Amino acid sequence: MSSDTDPNPYLPPASGSSPPGLPGGFPGQPRELRIKDPRAWGWAAISFISLNCLTLTLRMVEVGHPGWLIFIALSILTTLLGAMVTYLVWIYRVASNTKIINPHSSTSPGWAVGSHFVPVANWVLPAMMVKEIADGTFRPRPPKYTGYVIAVWWVSLMLHNIAMTYQSDSAFIPVLGWAAGIGAAWLIIRISARQWELRESGLPVAPRPVMLATGGPRPVSATRLPQPTRPEGAPLHRPGPPSPNRPTPAAPEKEV
Template sequence: MTSGPESNPYQPPASDPTPPETPASTSAEQRPDLRIKDPRNWGWATISFIWLNCLTITLRQVRVEHPAWLVFLALAVALTLLCAIVSYMLWLFRVAVNAQIISPNSGPSPGWAIGCYFIPFVNWLLPAMVMKEIADASFRGKPHKGTGYLVAVWWTSFILLNLCLSFRPESIFVLILSWIAGVAVSWLILRISLRQVDLRESGLPKGPRPVLLPTSGPRPVAATRLPQPVRSDAPAGRPGPPSRPGGNEETRGVSGAEDW
C-alpha cells in the first residue's frame, strides 16, 4: 500500500492557487446600489406644480369673458397638470426604490407603483394602497397614526374631483376638492421625503437587535464578591489586649486583622 500526499492524513491540504471568487472581489458594476437617494427635489417640484394647478383652477372661477384670458387659463391648467403628473411619477418611483432599501421585505416594487395608475378599474383603489405601503416601509412599519387617514382623505377627494370634472366641470366643488387633494398629497410627500432623507443622512437602519430576556440563572462572576486571597508571607497578628474579668469570651484573642 503506497502512501502519498493524497492519502497521508498528517499532510496539510494543498492550497488552491486560484481561490474562488468572493463577493468582495466582484466588480462594483455588478453590485446593486443600496444607497438611499434624495427625493426632495422631485417632491418640491410636485408640490409646486400641484399648487399652481390649484391656483389656475381657482382663477377659472373668475368670470372674465375675454378670449385670450380663457385660452391662457386653459393652457395653464393643462400645463401645470402635466408637469405635476410627470414630477409626481418621478418622485413616486424614487421613494418606492428607497422604501425597498429601507424595508426589503415590504413595500411595492417601483414598476408596480407607477403601473397601477394606468390599469383600468384597478386605479380606483390600488394607488392609495401603494402610497400607504410606501409610507409604512419608509417608517419601518410604525408611521404616524394619522397617515392612513391622510391617505384616505387624499384619495377620496381625488376620486370625487375626477367625477366632478366629468359631470360638473364648472361646479364650485371642483375648486374645493382640488385644494383638499392638493394639500393632503403635499403633506404626504413632505412626510415621506423628510423621513427618507433622515435615514439617508444617518445611514441605513440596521436590523432589530436581539433582546436579552431576564433569566433566573446564576449571577455573573463580576457581580459576585469573591474571597480575598491570603498572602503566605503576611506577618502574624499581634495579640489582642488582655480580657477583663467578666468580659465577653468572643473578644478574647482578637488578631490584628485590621492591620492586614
C-alpha cells in the same frame, strides 16, 4: 514545499485586487445600496400641484376676453402634466427607497407607477401603494393619522376628477382640488423627510443584526458573591494573627 510564487494564505489580499463577483469583494455579496434624496422631486410635485389648484380657482373668474380662456386652459393643461410627471418620478424614488429601508416590503417601484394606468384598478391601487410606502418608511408603524390623511387625499382627488368629467363648472372643483393638493403635499413632505433621515452610506439587504445577551461567564467585578449569614446576637469574628502557643498541625506522613 510551496514555491515563492504561491500566495501566502496567512497574508491579506493586495489592496488593488479583489475577488471576482459583485462590487463587495466576495461573490454573492450584496451591492451597496443608497437611499436617494426624494425631496427635490417632491417639492417640484408640490409646486405643480399648487399651480394647478390655483389655475382651477382662476378658471371660476368670469372674464369675457377669449385670450383669458385660452391662457387658463393652457395653464391647467401644463400644470397638470407637470404635476403628473413629477409626482410619478417622486413615487418611483420613494418606493425604491422603501425597498432599501424595509426589504420585506411588498411595494414595487414599477408597480407603484404602473398602478396609476390600470383601468378601474387605478381608483384604489395608487392609494394602497402610498399606504404601503408610508408603512415601510415610518417603521415600526406610521403615525395614526397617516391613514386618515391618505383617505382624505384620495377621496378628494377622485371626487375632483368626477366633477371635472361630468360637471366642469361646479364650484366644488376648486375646493376638492385644494383638499387633495394639501393632503398630497403633507404626504410628500413627511415621507420625503423621513426617508432622508434614514439615509446611510451602505445598507444591507436584510435588517441589521441585534446584539443579544449571552450566558457566558461574567468578570469577577460584575459578579455578586454570596455573603455568609451570621446568627442574630453572635459576636462578630474577625481573623487575627496566629497565636504562638497554638500547636501547628503536623504534616501527613509519607508512605514509604
